[in-house]
Amino acid sequence: MPMDDFLSRALDLAAVKGASYCDVRLVETNQERFVVRNGVVDTLSNDESIGIGVRVLVDGSWGFASTNIITAAEVDRATDLAVEIAKASAKNAVKPVSLGAPVTSKGTYITPIHVDPFTISSEEKLGLLLAADERLGSVKGISARSGNLIFSSEKKTFANSEGAHVEQTIYEAGGGIMATARGQGEVQRRSYPQSMRQQGGAGWDFVSGMDLPGNAERIATEAVELLSADQCPPGATTLIIGASQLGLQIHESCGHAIELDRVLGSEAAYAGTSFLTTDKLNNFQYGSEHVNITADSIRLPGLGSYGWDDEGIPAQSTPVVENGQFVGYLMSRETASGLGLNSNGSMRAAAWNRIPVIRMTNVSIEPGSWTLEDLIADTDEGILMEMNRSWSIDDRRFNFQFGTETGYEIKNGKLGRLLKNCTYTGITPDFWNSCDAVCNEEHWTMWGIPNCGKGQPGQLGHTGHGAAPARFRNIQIGVMK
Amino acid sequence: MMGQAAALALLEKALSYSPAQDTDIYLSAQDLGLSRFAGGAIHQNVAHSNVVLNIRAVTGKRLGRATTNDLSDSGVRKAVEAAHQNALLMPEDPDFEGLPQPVGAPQVNSFDETTAQCNPETRASIVRGVCLQGKEHDLNVSGAFRTGIQENAVVSSRGAKAYHAGTFAGLIINTMSSDSAGWAKGGSWRISDMDIEALGLEAVSKAVDGRKPITVEPGRYPVVLDTYAVDDILEALSLYGMGAQAVQEGRSWMNDLIGQQAMSPTVTEWDDGIDSSGWPVPFDAEGMPRRRVDIIHQGIVNTPVHNSYTAGKEKTTSTGHQAYFTGGPIASNLFMQVGKSSLQDLIGHTEKGIYITRFFYTRLAHSKGCVMTGMTRDGTFLIENGQITRPIKDLRFTQSYVEALAGVEHIGSESKLILNEVGFATKVPALKLSSFNFTGVTV
Numbered sequence: 026m027p028m029d030d031f032l033s034r035a036l037d038l039a040a041v042k043g044a045s046y047c048d049v050r051l052v053e054t055n056q057e058r059f060v061v062r063n064g065v066v067d068t069l070s071n072d073e074s075i076g077i078g079v080r081v082l083v084d085g086s087w088g089f090a091s092t093n094i095i096t097a098a099e100v101d102r103a104t105d106l107a108v109e110i111a112k113a114s115a116k117n118a119v120k121p122v123s124l125g126a127p128v129t130s131k132g133t134y135i136t137p138i139h140v141d142p143f144t145i146s147s148e149e150k151l152g153l154l155l156a157a158d159e160r161l162g163s164v165k166g167i168s169a170r171s172g173n174l175i176f177s178s179e180k181k182t183f184a185n186s187e188g189a190h191v192e193q194t195i196y197e198a199g200g201g202i203m204a205t206a207r208g209q210g211e212v213q214r215r216s217y218p219q220s221m222r223q224q225g226g227a228g229w230d231f232v233s234g235m236d237l238p239g240n241a242e243r244i245a246t247e248a249v250e251l252l253s254a255d256q257c258p259p260g261a262t263t264l265i266i267g268a269s270q271l272g273l274q275i276h277e278s279c280g281h282a283i284e285l286d287r288v289l290g291s292e293a294a295y296a297g298t299s300f301l302t303t304d305k306l307n308n309f310q311y312g313s314e315h316v317n318i319t320a321d322s323i324r325l326p327g328l329g330s331y332g333w334d335d336e337g338i339p340a341q342s343t344p345v346v347e348n349g350q351f352v353g354y355l356m357s358r359e360t361a362s363g364l365g366l367n368s369n370g371s372m373r374a375a376a377w378n379r380i381p382v383i384r385m386t387n388v389s390i391e392p393g394s395w396t397l398e399d400l401i402a403d404t405d406e407g408i409l410m411e412m413n414r415s416w417s418i419d420d421r422r423f424n425f426q427f428g429t430e431t432g433y434e435i436k437n438g439k440l441g442r443l444l445k446n447c448t449y450t451g452i453t454p455d456f457w458n459s460c461d462a463v464c465n466e467e468h469w470t471m472w473g474i475p476n477c478g479k480g481q482p483g484q485l486g487h488t489g490h491g492a493a494p495a496r497f498r499n500i501q502i503g504v505m506k
Numbered sequence: 507m508m509g510q511a512a513a514l515a516l517l518e519k520a521l522s523y524s525p526a527q528d529t530d531i532y533l534s535a536q537d538l539g540l541s542r543f544a545g546g547a548i549h550q551n552v553a554h555s556n557v558v559l560n561i562r563a564v565t566g567k568r569l570g571r572a573t574t575n576d577l578s579d580s581g582v583r584k585a586v587e588a589a590h591q592n593a594l595l596m597p598e599d600p601d602f603e604g605l606p607q608p609v610g611a612p613q614v615n616s617f618d619e620t621t622a623q624c625n626p627e628t629r630a631s632i633v634r635g636v637c638l639q640g641k642e643h644d645l646n647v648s649g650a651f652r653t654g655i656q657e658n659a660v661v662s663s664r665g666a667k668a669y670h671a672g673t674f675a676g677l678i679i680n681t682m683s684s685d686s687a688g689w690a691k692g693g694s695w696r697i698s699d700m701d702i703e704a705l706g707l708e709a710v711s712k713a714v715d716g717r718k719p720i721t722v723e724p725g726r727y728p729v730v731l732d733t734y735a736v737d738d739i740l741e742a743l744s745l746y747g748m749g750a751q752a753v754q755e756g757r758s759w760m761n762d763l764i765g766q767q768a769m770s771p772t773v774t775e776w777d778d779g780i781d782s783s784g785w786p787v788p789f790d791a792e793g794m795p796r797r798r799v800d801i802i803h804q805g806i807v808n809t810p811v812h813n814s815y816t817a818g819k820e821k822t823t824s825t826g827h828q829a830y831f832t833g834g835p836i837a838s839n840l841f842m843q844v845g846k847s848s849l850q851d852l853i854g855h856t857e858k859g860i861y862i863t864r865f866f867y868t869r870l871a872h873s874k875g876c877v878m879t880g881m882t883r884d885g886t887f888l889i890e891n892g893q894i895t896r897p898i899k900d901l902r903f904t905q906s907y908v909e910a911l912a913g914v915e916h917i918g919s920e921s922k923l924i925l926n927e928v929g930f931a932t933k934v935p936a937l938k939l940s941s942f943n944f945t946g947v948t949v
Contacts, residue, residue, distance in 0.1 A: 086547075086548065415879060
């Protein structure tokens with residue numbers, strides 16, 4: 026039976042069973058993983074997963090069921106179960122789900138990549154990691170070193186009972202290295218290009234262009250230097266945050282805060298809620314006039330880029346913060362309908378056996394006008410922090426604390442001594458309102474976060490965050506003990 | 507549910523396809539039903555079934571891997587061949603001593619038919635009751651209730667053959683008013699072990715008592731930790747250092763502390779994958795029996811847990827802690843020795859301090875000493891003169907968990923099983939600690 030027939034079969038059966046709405050996703054994922062630890066190949070694995078998920082509305086309530094066995098009998102079983110589950114949900118309903126206008130998207134999307142990563146041999150991929158590992162190991166004082174590469178393709182077909190039918194193939198590629206140094210009563214680490222790895226909607230060239238071997242010796246040397254570096258002092262100061270760290274700052278303090286399902290309480294018991302309640306839409310000074318944040322599912326190599334979301338809504342761009350004003354949420358059909366708005370296509374499921382939930386797309390700060398050199402020169406006293414080491418934020422996305430791998434003192438407009446164990450903390454709107462400069466396009470990079478946890482059962486989302494270094498005034502730093 | 511015969515037959519068939527010198531295959535199968543609720547309604551209600559084959563193929567000192575959930579003949583053959591081809595591509599690993607020699611794993615019963623049969627209607631009925639408890643106090647109730655079956659099986663060309671099926675049930679309840687919140691979590695492999703009404707009351711009472719919180723200045727305070735907060739401590743200590751890979755690489759908080767008195771002499775922690783009062787799985791992903799490991803004994807740091815690879819590097823034997831297909835060994839069935847105090851006693855022993863229901867979004871700030879930062883959440887209260895007097899706004903902490911356990915003054919007499927979603931379980935008591943470092947407060 027052609028694969029499309031399984032989708033039609035589920036849609037038809039759901040209608041017969043009384044579903045007022047049904048959507049079906051057939052997803053096939055191929056992934057290659059490479060991990061090298063301390064000169065040894067720890068993991069070389071090919072991972073394949075296939076399955077079908079059926080989501081239905083019956084009596085105004087949701088049900089979802091899925092299976093990895095793609096046969097007519099199993100698709101029928103999953104559809105029946107989804108309907109049974111929806112009927113049980115309906116007994117605990119407060120009001121029926123409204124999805125707004127029908128979605129009838131049709132088409133095909135393939136991530137535009139230059140070099141298909143699956144055409145590159147495993148030998149070449151392993152060779153890249155082993156070369157980087159050798160250079161990490163050439164630096165005296167390194168106690169542990171690691172590197173990883175990941176390549177994936179996800180073929181996804183979505184159809185709904187309103188007439189939508191879209192096919193997508195999403196490619197991703199990522200890689201990273203890390204050196205850990207131990208001595209002088211300390212443990213310090215350095216990563217490149219990003220903590221864990223940098224990942225994008227891209228092909229092999231994205232990874233080969235990182236030049237992991239060419240950066241290995243530098244970061245290993247820095248890890249060893251951190252052992253004897255001075256401790257980040259406590260106090261309030263001017264803080265310049267590097268692009269990679271600012272990407273995570275946006276993710277945690279803006280990206281999650283604008284998820285409308287969190288705002289409306291459906292994630293309260295797990296991920297939490299949000300301080301950006303609906304009364305604040307178009308009525309709240311989230312940041313300073315220098316802060317412009319956009320959510321888009323278009324800009325590559327952002328991990329939040331695709332053709333349609335998992336409700337069939339086309340990819341698009343949404344202003345989130347304009348000149349500091351809060352102006353937009355990430356929305357699903359159901360949550361947008363509740364506010365009298367239209368979905369901006371933010372629903373994604375991490376796999377065939379997960380329901381779509383509101384997910385960050387590419388939530389990015391738009392570039393400003395400064396060069397980093399000028400920004401440092403313009404700073405009398407402060408600190409430049411870069412590369413995430415730890416992250417934590419409260420359940421309403423107010424109180425955060427981040428740690429970075431490196432910090433450099435700034436005195437009289439010049440970078441000074443290296444500092445270790447750097448941390449900064451703050452309250453989200455206070456922090457963003459203290460921003461007085463953002464660097465320009467030359468310093469702007471689209472960062473990928475492939476491990477954003479949300480939902481129950483758990484889902485790891487892939488999100489993108491474009492960011493350039495930015496400056497913040499009067500920030501509390503040096504919180505360690 | 508596959509059942510033992512079908513699972514082992516599938517694994518034997520897959521094994522027969524392998525051209526490798528040695529092969530082992532770990533099967534992980536799950537049937538899950540989960541109902542999420544918020545605002546008094548079920549808003550997400552799901553079920554899934556999945557069977558994943560995790561294949562390791564060995565040629566000399568090379569090991570390749572592949573995974574698949576395509577159980578067709580062609581799908582299985584393709585995955586087995588991919589693992590073999592990956593092995594051939596690997597450089598030799600001098601520390602790799604081959605797949606472990608099989609050792610028979612004990613049988614543990616953790617399968618409950620009632621739990622296995624729990625259907626959407628039953629879940630909805632339980633959720634309805636919980637929501638009503640909150641509604642009586644004008645609280646917004648949210649949470650999730652899940653039940654299911656987890657099957658694990660391993661076969662190897664060296665003769666390993668193991669199968670285990672266990673059930674699980676877990677309920678979390680979050681209650682909220684405009685200025686307060688409460689929390690309760692229950693879990694077991696037997697749904698009847700959970701007193702659902704009591705869990706609802708627990709979550710409701712925290713939110714009711716938490717209204718009109720005051721702000722307490724950050725600083726060092728004695729604390730009484732409810733079991734949920736203690737679970738976070740053990741989970742972090744496991745994640746950031748109880749596995750031998752982290753110790754061997756110098757990344758663990760255990761480094762330089764093994765054999766040392768790092769915690770209070772009243773602190774004893776162990777991992778035991780066959781204790782049926784926890785969430786037992788009697789063998790790991792390599793098919794090795796999960797041995798009890800005394801990780802902290804009377805405050806002295808004893809030993810990390812091993813898989814066959816880390817054990818081989820130290821010329822010792824695996825403790826059966828390769829919990830997942832990849833990554834290092836993990837202690838995932840942790841227990842903490844109980845003491846003699848009731849929760850009320852722990853509070854009564856505190857002249858001025860803070861009672862904490864649970865921690866949220868805790869992350870490693872520094873590996874030495876396992877310094878963590880995170881927030882309190884869902885029920886934080888001021889203790890004065892041995893009594894809870896006021897609710898307080900949530901605080902941020904930055905605190906070494908090792909140092910925190912060095913300051914254990916009293917231990918609760920009852921332990922609670924806390925079952926996390928990814929197969930990680932702790933059974934822990936409440937604690938009274940002499941000092942905890944709060945570094946910020948939320949608005």
